[in-house]
Amino acid sequence: AQSVTQLDSHVSVSEGTPVLLRCNYSSSYSPSLFWYVQHPNKGLQLLLKYTSAATLVKGINGFEAEFKKSETSFHLTKPSAHRSDAAEYFCVGSHHSPYSGAGSYQLTFGKGTKLSVIP
Amino acid sequence: KAGVTQTPRYLIKTRGQQVTLSCSPISGHRSVSWYQQTPGQGLQFLFEYFSETQRNKGNFPGRFSGRQFSNSRSEMNVSTLELGDSALYLCASSLEGEAGNTIYFGEGSWLTVV
Numbered sequence: 627a628q629s630v631t632q633l634d635s636h637v638s639v640s641e642g643t644p645v646l647l648r649c650n651y652s653s654s655y656s657p658s659l660f661w662y663v664q665h666p667n668k669g670l671q672l673l674l675k676y677t678s679a680a681t682l683v684k685g686i687n688g689f690e691a692e693f694k695k696s697e698t699s700f701h702l703t704k705p706s707a708h709r710s711d712a713a714e715y716f717c718v719g720s721h722h723s724p725y726s727g728a729g730s731y732q733l734t735f736g737k738g739t740k741l742s743v744i745p
Numbered sequence: 746k747a748g749v750t751q752t753p754r755y756l757i758k759t760r761g762q763q764v765t766l767s768c769s770p771i772s773g774h775r776s777v778s779w780y781q782q783t784p785g786q787g788l789q790f791l792f793e794y795f796s797e798t799q800r801n802k803g804n805f806p807g808r809f810s811g812r813q814f815s816n817s818r819s820e821m822n823v824s825t826l827e828l829g830d831s832a833l834y835l836c837a838s839s840l841e842g843e844a845g846n847t848i849y850f851g852e853g854s855w856l857t858v859v
Contacts, residue, residue: 658845660847660848662850667855669851670837670850671850672847672848672849675847716788718848720845720846720848730793730800730801731776731793731801731846732793732801733780733790733848737787738787738788
């Protein structure tokens with residue numbers, strides 16, 4: 627079974643300081659991993675995606691994440707927080723569903739990390 | 746290219762009623778999946794459709810159902826609404842519905858059951 631754990635439910639940083647949102651995963655096979663951001667009353671917007679091509683993945687808005695197999699981690703970072711980064715962030719794993727036909731996938735969501743940015 | 750479109754965005758229903766939510770995927774995407782988001786349970790998978798066939802289903806009661814049309818548009822239906830069904834319902838689409846495909850989410854439909 628696959629699980630995704632976001633280690634912090636809430637992170638608060640000052641504007642201009644680095645952001646670190648932590649995500650660990652467990653999977654019996656190499657997963658595809660995503661980070662999404664959700665602003666209030668909005669859907670989920672894709673920040674970046676890992677699919678084994680490169681361990682360091684660059685996303686939109688200056689975010690990046692590094693896949694570390696030895697640590698089973700996929701932490702999201704940004705060098706300098708902006709007030710518009712305040713939102714909820716979800717780490718999501720995708721894997722083939724063992725319960726369905728060929729091609730079907732299943733998503734496993736972390737519980738989310740709410741990022742606050744202090745002016 | 747238009748994104749995933751969900752309608753209606755907001756709706757209020759009474760306990761015992763039923764509701765139908767609609768989702769239009771990104772053009773060319775054949776997989777559509779549905780999720781329920783609540784403060785207490787977070788994001789939970791409802792079901793996934795591919796080429797009009799339900800391939801995968803989450804752990805929800807039979808009151809929750811869905812379908813997909815030949816143009817890949819999808820609807821989900823909740824019958825005999827309960828207060829606990831109040832949630833944000835998110836639809837997502839992907840090209841082939843395979844692990845590793847990027848999944849794009851809509852803005853969601855906010856359902857309030859009173």
